[in-house]
Amino acid sequence: MRDLIPLVQLTADVVILTVRQELEVLLVRRGKPPFEGMLAIPGGYMEPGENLWQTAVRELQEETSLDGMAHHLELVGIYTDPDRDPRGQVASGAWVAMIPDPPVARPGGDAAATQWLPVEQALESALAFDHRVILHDAVERARRSLDQSTAAVSFCRKEFTVSELRRVYETVWGGKLDPGNFHRKVTRIEGFIERTGRTTTRDGGRPAALYTAGARKWLPPSIPRPEMSA
Template sequence: MNEQEFLAGYDPTAYPAVAVTVDVVALTIREGALHLLLIRRGQPPYQGHWALPGGFVRPTEDLATGARRELAEETGLGDDRMRRIHLEQLGSYGDPDRDPRMRVVSIAHLAFAPDLPDPVAATDAAEAGWLPVTALSGRQLAFDHARVIDDGLERARSKLEYTPLATRFLAPEFTVSELRGVYETVWGQPLHAGNFHRKVLSVPGFVEGTGTSTERGGARGGPRAKLYRAGDARLLHPALLRPDREETIR
């Protein structure tokens, strides 16, 4: 039997139906705090529960395209700004009973971006909003999204150790102090300003100077701060470890 004959007689209904969805753990920093994009479901299942933005993958989409579409629908961002968002696959979630409708496998994605606008709830959502990560405790989350969020937060915190993705939370030009603020916000730990400055500038390709400075000094009237942009490094060597992990490794 050749392939054409095999496909002609192949019956996909002979196997249990399985649907594929995408969910997005979208993170941004607002007012000095790490925020997560959530929607309140407007229809069953889990009506009234908070959930990650996501939905079923369309027949003509690949997984990344589906994730970007779902994120664009909730944020109202156009193609130009969507291209600036870092999006990567986080993991797959396929417990048989994770969705009461049918067997649904979700491919979760993690997104980082600066200055994302207030979301606009899609037609199947009752509400959408950026919620501080510190305010998630006690909220009723749909499906297995609490687990997905925990995995996404740990991935984000780990990525900041060995990749330059912290720069994705910032404008194209930034100060080392602003970069330190990203690390402190995502890690939830204060960092020594001088040590951080030294470490950042010692990592080849992490940041590069722009040759310019801020227009004015700090809040106490100090000297103007130098401006930097993201360098060409893809991995940080040496890595910038979280303070608690530094103690463990020692």
């Protein structure tokens, strides 16, 4: 008699981050047990014919009405603690999405409501399942991505100023960068950002040049992290 294969269900959870005055995360308030009424990361079960990436994209859209294919998604990790879900053994692939100027999210699926919270506040809150651990890991993943790749532009509008890009780094990393040094470094990295030829005064003061994302995906170690704010 063949050994029975234990049944393990698969889910995808999506940590959705944006930069406003602070680094913020989109959470949903669960409308069903388990953890009914608690805040959680948007997510759901993998359906037949899907891979986990497709599940993450679908759940992002179903639970928040955001288009998952239009945003930057990175795998954070696979979470397999057998006690992480009281309904049974459930393994989850967690993803982090980095988005600019998010629209008003509308709840769906198991979500009764959605809520943007500063990341620091969310990490101090009681979250469903092991979602506080996943959120912590996703934020660290986003910080490392800014070290190694051009992911910072994913937090910016299609056209942005160097000052707006710098504020992304400062907000995600939690410290101040020297404006002049930052401007010199990012504008000298070939393929990182491209000048559009247009300007804006939305930052206040003199007109500032507008840039768009270049074709480059990976960065040399040229933008050192600042000291983290207390």
